[in-house]
Amino acid sequence: MKFITELRARGLQITEKEAKHLMEIAVADYRESQVKPILKRENMAHYMIMALSYCKATSELLHMIDESYPRFRLKQVFMECKKKNNEVVEEFEKANKIDPQLLNAFVHTRTI
Incomplete structure (x- = not known):
């Protein structure tokens, strides 16, 4: 390593x-240093970035589910969620x- x-x-x-x-510790400090200037600059930006990070993480999870989940209607709803x-x-x-x-900041928040 x-x-x-x-x-x-x-x-x-x-x-x-x-x-x-x-x-x-070093990685967490680096990510925080990338995100904090945005959080200080714009009050609502952190909520938006967190919501977008959630969307991206959910989308990645749904890629795994859509290949393996057997229930058609639930799978269909997951696919719609992933698309949105x-x-x-x-x-x-x-x-x-x-x-x-x-x-x-968005890229680094996604990986936290």
Whole structure:
């Protein structure tokens, strides 16, 4: 793992478990630093970003369900939900192409 190798190259004697914990802290701090400027700049932006992240996560989950779920009507409703979630995310990305900071915050929020 590059992260552990880099830490050890800098003289830290660290276990893999400790390195993993430090890496998780670093990733969380980085994501927070990407998202916080947006949250401070626009009051409602954080709600929108959280809702969009939910839409994207739901859509990804529904990709797994639509291949395996046997009940036709429920599967049909899931497919409609997936389509609408994808539309919401696509429209957000189109509408905010000129604001790379907002798009970057959205990308990092999706992965939290």
